[in-house]
């Protein structure tokens with residue numbers, strides 16, 4: 001049930017692949033998934049990495065689980081979609097699951113999921129799942145999920161393309177930008193515009209500033225770009241996510257303290273961290 005307060009919960013914080021390593025467990029080993037629960041108990045989920053699995057288990061154990069689920073997908077890379085087939089609500093009649101994503105370069109959004117659930121890869125096909133699943137290709141880029149929730153999406157550079165999102169709900173602005181590569185020593189202006197005045201800006205900070213130049217065209221950022229976007233957009237709080245798969249907790253803690261020198265109200269997301277917005 002809702003607690004009459006906007007809530008964010010980080011179920012998946014790791015980039016590229018999940019890890020069960022003990023020395024990475026503080027900042028988290030599940031791949032990208034963030035839950036946004038409105039004051040009216042409406043449910044939006046950013047991405048469906050492995051983090052969505054525990055999110056789903058938690059949801060179905062609620063006393064009166066919310067039945068309408070809205071999933072906003074940044075893009076189709078494995079670490080952002082692989083949790084879908086193990087997200088228990090998809091097997092339960094009565095759940096209405098809406099998946100919003102960019103139109104694929106070829107074929108439809110539904111076909112992406114049919115392919116992913118082909119019996120070569122997974123035993124249960126889409127049409128045998130119990131929930132009502134609706135595929136919504138994001139077009140136009142400004143739309144409403146319902147009367148209370150307004151969304152703006154914009155594409156940004158990443159191999160295969162990705163969408164960033166800005167949500168206006170309960171009088172708050174939440175932005176979600178992951179898997180993004182900014183030009184060297186510059187920021188993508190449309191992303192700064194999209195995230196303008198965010199109460200919470202979630203922006204990836206995958207690589208350290210030292211490792212980023214060694215991985216050009218991998219489609220990622222460091223805390224330097226994340227802080228740059230936070231400052232330029234005049235966002236109030238920055239939470240970085242999609243931690244590099246081999247960075248230990250001790251390393252991320254150092255990156256976090258460096259980022260805070262430049263933008264004090266910033267942090268790297270931790271496993272199952274919950275943030276309440278007044």
Ligand SMILES: [Zn+2]
Pocket residue numbers: 015016077079080179242
């Ligand atoms: Zn990713």
Ligand SMILES: [Zn+2]
Pocket residue numbers: 075077158179219
């Ligand atoms: Zn990606």
